[in-house]
Amino acid sequence: xxxxxxxxxxxxxxxxxxxxxxxxxxxxxxxxxxxxxxxxxxxxxxxxxxxxxxxxxxxxxxxxxxxxxxxxxxxxxxxxxxxxxxxxxxxxxxxxxxxxxxxxxxxxxxxxxxxxxxxxxxxxxxxxxxxxxxxxxxxxxxxxxxxxxxxxxxxxxxxxxxxxxxxxxxxxxxxxxxxxxxxxxxxxxxxxxxxxxxxxxxxxxxxxxxxxxxxxxxxxxxx
Numbered sequence: 001x002x003x004x005x006x007x008x009x010x011x012x013x014x015x016x017x018x019x020x021x022x023x024x025x026x027x028x029x030x031x032x033x034x035x036x037x038x039x040x041x042x043x044x045x046x047x048x049x050x051x052x053x054x055x056x057x058x059x060x061x062x063x064x065x066x067x068x069x070x071x072x073x074x075x076x077x078x079x080x081x082x083x084x085x086x087x088x089x090x091x092x093x094x095x096x097x098x099x100x101x102x103x104x105x106x107x108x109x110x111x112x113x114x115x116x117x118x119x120x121x122x123x124x125x126x127x128x129x130x131x132x133x134x135x136x137x138x139x140x141x142x143x144x145x146x147x148x149x150x151x152x153x154x155x156x157x158x159x160x161x162x163x164x165x166x167x168x169x170x171x172x173x174x175x176x177x178x179x180x181x182x183x184x185x186x187x188x189x190x191x192x193x194x195x196x197x198x199x200x201x202x203x204x205x206x207x208x209x210x211x212x213x214x215x216x217x218x219x220x221x222x223x
Contacts, residue, residue, distance in 0.1 A: 062086040069114035072121040072141050077129035078193040086137045091121030129193035148178060163188060179212055186216035
């Protein structure tokens with residue numbers, strides 16, 4: 001009888017573990033964006049699955065992590081390059097200021113689950129134009145990555161990244177910028193990513209030149 005009782009306890013514990021895992025998985029809603037391959041679109045503001053908003057000519061197949069109750073989106077600008085294994089968390093944060101940071105209502109199937117502020121996010125993730133988000137990066141909710149910025153391999157981005165800034169490390173920190181402040185201001189005024197595609201093709205030699213000052217002198221409306 002003792003062995004039978006022990007076996008029943010083990011089976012009961014295993015059943016509880018399986019049920020816990022089931023409820024944990026049910027709380028997650030990974031975006032379909034994870035299955036996209038080199039997504040490209042001509043339409044600005046193209047919406048993929050209601051969570052990922054892609055600008056024109058951007059390519060991405062990021063893993064967008066969304067949980068029940070999350071309302072944030074990932075908004076990507078034009079001509080952005082996003083690695084396929086980049087991860088964007090639009091929410092899923094725990095309430096560390098509560099007595100218990102565990103998702104009690106959600107995990108115990110109690111009334112008010114996902115309506116009590118757990119989990120939560122800090123708002124949309126905004127990724128600017130002509131950005132490069134490289135491999136194995138993680139971007140948290142509420143972050144804005146400025147135009148022309150670079151997010152280095154493996155970086156965990158928890159704070160805003162300035163235009164043309166270069167971020168690396170965990171947590172991500174600003175390690176440099178691509179151009180001078182004056183050049184960055186000029187490129188922002190030009191905003192070549194808003195040009196018609198035919199104009200971009202006509203000016204391809206200028207756009208692929210390392211002579212930043214010459215490009216700004218040619219096209220900056222404020223020069």
